[in-house]
Amino acid sequence: MENIQENQIKTQLLPTYNPKIVEDHWYQFWIEHDLFKARDQKSETKPYSIVMPPPNITGSLHIGHALNNTLQDIMIRWKRMQGYDVLWVPGTDHAGIATQNVVEREIAKEGMTRYDLGREKFLERAWQWREKYGSNILNQLKKMGCSCDWSRLRFTLDEGLSKAVRKVFVSLYQEGLIYRSNYVINWCPRCQTALADIEVEQREENALLYYIIYPLKDSIKEYIVVATTRPETMLGDTAIAVNPNDKRYKDYIGKIAILPLVGRELTIVADDYVDPNFGTGAVKITPAHDLNDFELGRRHHLEEINILNDDGTTNQNAGSYANLSVQECREKVLRDLKEKGYMKKIEEYRHSLGHCYRCDTVIEPYLSQQWFVKMANLAKPAIEAVEKGNTNFIPKRWTKVYYEWMYNIKDWCISRQLWWGHRIPVWYCQDCGEIIVQVDDPTECPKCHSKNIVQDKDVLDTWFSSALWPFSTLGWPDQNSDLEKYYPTSLLITGFDIIFFWVARMMMMGIKFQEDIPFRAVFINPLIKDIEGKKMSKSRGNVIDPLLMIDQYGADALRMTLASLTIQANYIRLSKEKIETFRNFTNKIWNVSRFCLTHLEGFDPKDCKIEDFDFNLFDQWILDQLNITVKKVTEYLNQYKFSDAAMTIYEFTWNYFCDWYIELVKDSLYRKDIDKLEKRKTQYVLWHILDNILRLLHPFMPFISEEIWQKIPHKELSISISPWPEYKKEKLKKDIEEKVSIIQGMIKTIRNIKAEMNIPLTKEIDTHIRVIKSAKKELIQEYWPYIKKLAHVHSSIIESSLEKPAYSATGVLEDIEIFVPLKGVIDLESEVQRLENKLTKVEKEMTLINKKLKNIDFIQKAPEDIIQKERIKIKELTDVWNLIDKNLKALKSL
C-alpha cells in the first residue's frame, strides 16, 4: 500500500502516462487482496465461469495468446463487476510431443538420446524442465493483466487430472468405446509416434508419378503397368488391383504378376475402389503402407508386409534394400528399375503430402497396433446439443464447420509412442495373457495372480486429457463443490484452428461424463495476421511480440487495440501503428483525468445532494450521452462485439467528453466568483462521468483505469469489484440533443469560416447573427458565452433582422445566418468561390431528394414517415440554399 501511494505521488504530475510504473503495482495489489478468487459452494451468487485454453508449457506468450486471453479477461472482469461469482480457471498443457522434443534437444547437447537415459531418468529431466520453464507463460499472462483465479491453477499431468484421465479411459474401455487394433495410422518417423488424422497437415507439392512395368507370370510378353508416387513402397506390394468393369484388364483378373526387383508373386484382383480413368487403371497394392490399400487388402485377404522400422528406415522385409531411409530406398529402387527396364515413364505430378504438425516431417502411413476411441456414438449427442442450441457458436457460421466434422467423424487414434504424457492404464500378464485395464496400478494379475505384469508402453494423446479440461480442472472425479457450481462453464474462447482438436472433443467428453455440455457458448476468436495479411512467423520476421509491445506501449494499449480489432471475422490485421493509436488513447485518458483531478480538489460525493443540483443543458447532455454509451457497451458485450464495445467507449471519452464537455465547462471551472453549489455540481458531473468512463473501460484497460480511479473519490477497495454502470431507462429529454447540436453547429460554422478564410482560430472576431425564430434566438443568446469562448468571438449582434455587413463572410446553419465582417481582410473572390462551392454541395443533395419526391410511386407506396422525412429535408436544404444564394448575390453586387 505504501508503495502504491509513493507511486501516486510520482505519477501525479507527469504529462504523459507511463504504464511501467503502474502496471505491476496494481497486479500485485489485486493478488494481495484476493480479488480474482472465486467464492465457493456456499455462495448463492450466480456463477460465471470460463476455463482457459491451456497454453503449452513449452510456449511463450505470442500475440494469439494475448488476444485470446484479453477477450476472456474482458468478459471475466465485466461479469465480476456485474456481481457474478466469477471463476476463470488458468492452467497449462503438458504438450506431449512438443515437450519431449524440447527435452530431447536439451539432452542432445550432452550427447545423449532419451534411450541412453532410459524412461525413468528421462521423465525426471522432463519434470525438471517443467518446474523451471513451465510457468513462464503464466507469468506472461499476469503481465497482460489476466484476472485468473490462481488458487485453482491446473496442469494436465497433475495428480487429479491424471486420475480423471485414467477413470475416463477405463470407463470407455469397459463400455467397448476404446479398443486396440492393427491399423494403418499416420506415423511421424522423426517423432517416432502415431498421430491422429487431424494432426497431419496436408500440403500440395510437386512430385513425380512413376509408371512401372509389372510382368505377368508364365508370360514373357505380357505385363501390366501401374502408376505410383511412392515407388519404394513396391517392396511391400502384395497385389495389383483393377476395376472389375475395366474392359482393358478383364482378362488379367485372377492372373499372377511378378513384383520387379523382388520377384514376389502378386495376384491381380478386381475392386470398385480403382478408378479406371486415373493413371493406367491398375494400382499396386501395399496394405501395410496405404490406408486404402489396407482396406482393400482386408477385403481380399491379402498379406500385409511392413517394410519400415519405427524410425522410418527400411527393415529386413525390404531385402537388399534394408537399412535405408525412405529417400535412399526410393533412389535405389528407381535406379534399379531403370537399369532393368521396368520404368515405362515418369510424369510430373502435383499431389498433397502429409506432414507432422509438430516437426513438419513427411508422414508415413504405417501399419501398427494402436489404441482407438470409437467416436460415432459419442458424437451424436454432441451434435444434438448444438442443434438444440444448448451450446452456441459465435459467430454462428462455425456451427457448420463443427457439424461437418462431427458427421464424418472417424475413430480417434489416442496412443502415442512417447514417454512424456499419461501412460495408458493397461497392463498385460506375461503368464496368462490377461489384459488388465483399471484406474489403480495392479500388483498382480487378477486372473492367475502372477506378479509378472507389464504396463503398456504408450502414452495418451495430449488432446485426450485436454478433452476433459472443463470438468477435470473443476475437481472431477472427486465429489467437489466447484464442479457442482461452475459446470457447465459459461463460455469458451478459442481459435477456429482447434475446433476439431479440442472443442468438439470437449463437447463429447463433457456430455459423456457430466451428462451436460461443457460450455454454453463458444466464441471463436479471429487469428491475427500482419498488416499485409500474412501469417506471423519467426522465419518471415513479421511477428509482433506482445511482451515487447507491453514494454513499449503498455498492456492497456495492447489490450484495447486487440479488443478494437476483434470483429467477428476469421482474420484480423495488426500493426504497431494500430497499437500506437490506443497508446495515444491511454494518454488522452491520463490527461483528461489530470484535468479532472485538479478541479476535484476538496470534492467529496458524500457532500452532494443531487436533488439540489441545477444541471445545465450541457450537464444533462453529457449525462444522457453517458447513459446511451452504457447501454450500447453493455449490449455489445452481451453480443461479444468487442470492437464495437471498445470503440463506443473510445468515442464517448474522446469525442464527447474531452472534445466538448470539458471545453464547455472550463470557463466556469476557472471562474473565481463561481457559486459554491454550482461549482460542486460541476465537480459532481466531472467526477461522475470520469468514474463511469473508468468503470466502462476497466475490463479493457484494467491498469490505467485502476490507477486513476484510486485517485478520485471512490467507495470500493478496487475498481475491479466496483459495480458496472447501469443504464437508466428514464426517458431522455428530447430537446437536449437538438439544442446542443445547434450550439455545436454555431461553433463549428464560425470555426469553419475562420479556417477557410485563413484566420487563426484564436484570433478574436466579430459576428453578426441573423436568426428569425425567437426560440432559436433565445437559445443562442442564452448560450452565447459558450459559443463566444469556443469559437473565439469578440463581440456579436444577435437579431431577428439585421443588415448583412457589406464586406463579410457568410456561414449558414439551417435558417441561421452568421456574418463575419472582414472589411479590408476579406478577399471577395475567394469568398465568392467558397460560397459557390457550398451551393454546389447543397444542390447535389437537393437533386437526389427531389428526384425521389417527384416519383409518384414513391409518394404512393413509401411509408408516410419516410416521405415526411424527405419533405422536411428538402425544405431545410432549400432554405439553406436560398440564404447562401442571397448572400452570394449581395457579395457579387459589391
Next chain:
RNA sequence: GGGCGGGUAGCUCAGUUGGGAGAGCACUGGCUUUACAAGCCAGGGGUCACAGGUUCAAGCCCUGUUCCGCCUACCA
C-alpha cells in the same frame, strides 16, 4: 471435388430489421487555445468487384460472373 469467408475512402475495416455512405490510420491547411503536439481546429477523398433481377427504394435481399483467402476429401 465439396464447403466456408471476403471484395465499401490511399491502407485496415464497421455498416443489426432495405429508407440520409461511416471510423481509425494516412493525406491537406491552420494552431506555443492555461489536461494532452502521443495534442487542438478545419478540410479533401467512395460507380459500395461486375452484370442482371425483386422493390417506390438495394452496400444490405435473389440469380449469375469474376477475383482473393481459408478449410476439407482415399484418386494411386
